[in-house]
Amino acid sequence: EAANPHGSLYLLIDRIPKLSYTPAKEAHKFYKTLSEGLKTSYFGQMYADCMARMEQLAEGKPAPDFTLATTEDRTVAKADFKGRYLLLYHWGLCPGSIHIDRQVSDLFEKYKDKGLQVVGLTESIADIRSVYESLPAGKKTPSPGVDDMRPVLAGMLEHGWIEAELETGHPENRQIMETYAIEGWPFFVLIDPDGTILARNYTNAFYQAKKILDKELGGTAAE
Structure with missing residues (x-):
């Protein structure tokens, strides 16, 4: 250059x-x-x-509309989250997701009753469950950034938020990837209660979202 x-x-x-x-x-x-x-x-x-x-997907722009079929056989749309902060979280079997998943869960637990909803997007939960069940229960399986994969995957299978699988018969689920130009794991989009994009990117967007939520929902000034 x-x-x-x-x-x-x-x-x-x-x-x-x-x-x-x-x-x-x-x-x-x-x-x-x-x-x-x-x-x-x-x-x-x-x-x-x-x-x-x-x-059109930059911070401060209106978040595009979307519709998703959830793993609980419900349909949710962007409009359903009006008045709440919404964090879209594309996750899966990658070192980045494995490293940050617990932090996302902790953030959700901290603010789920104060105005935060998370929607998880992943290719196939069955594939993750298959990997989890294949790991030895009495022996640690280390991975980059974690001492043992088994409890990490167990946590992934017990997310308390809304989940939508991308490898399904619902094309609208795959469409959200194109709508928000999501191309890898872990990827985050934070949308404010009025439907405006506040953060959108890989892991750094999560930490940006955490600062915003700590300030707006937790009363903690961003460092």
Whole structure:
């Protein structure tokens, strides 16, 4: 990048997949450095289109509508959470989820009676249960960041919030991934009681959400 102040095709293509979690200001800053030739190229136009789409998911923007079929055979929609903070949490069998899942559960338990709801999005709970049941009960199974996988997975199978599986016969469940440009684990979107996006990203968005909720629901000033 230092050697190509006006961008290059490689740098441009390299940035496109990262736009789903790149802050809007940073994305614009890079785009402004591009030469006119790069801006009008096929990939330049692709970058601009993706950037414009991500701007609609930036902090302060209205959260898009969604409908989900839950694991309890209920249907929920964005409008159902009006007046409450809503944390969308895409989780699964990945080191990031395994590391942070307990913290998400603790946050939910702390504020569930004060105005917070969590909606968990995962591919298949049955797959996670299968892995859990395959682990030896009397022997620790370490994983990066945890001493024993078994209690972690047990906690994942006992989430107290609303769950929606993505690998189902409900296309609307998979649609939310595209609507919010969610492409990995663990991914978070915090929506305020008025339906505005307050945070959206990977793990750092969880800590951002925690600060907001501690301040707004817990009366604790953000550090």
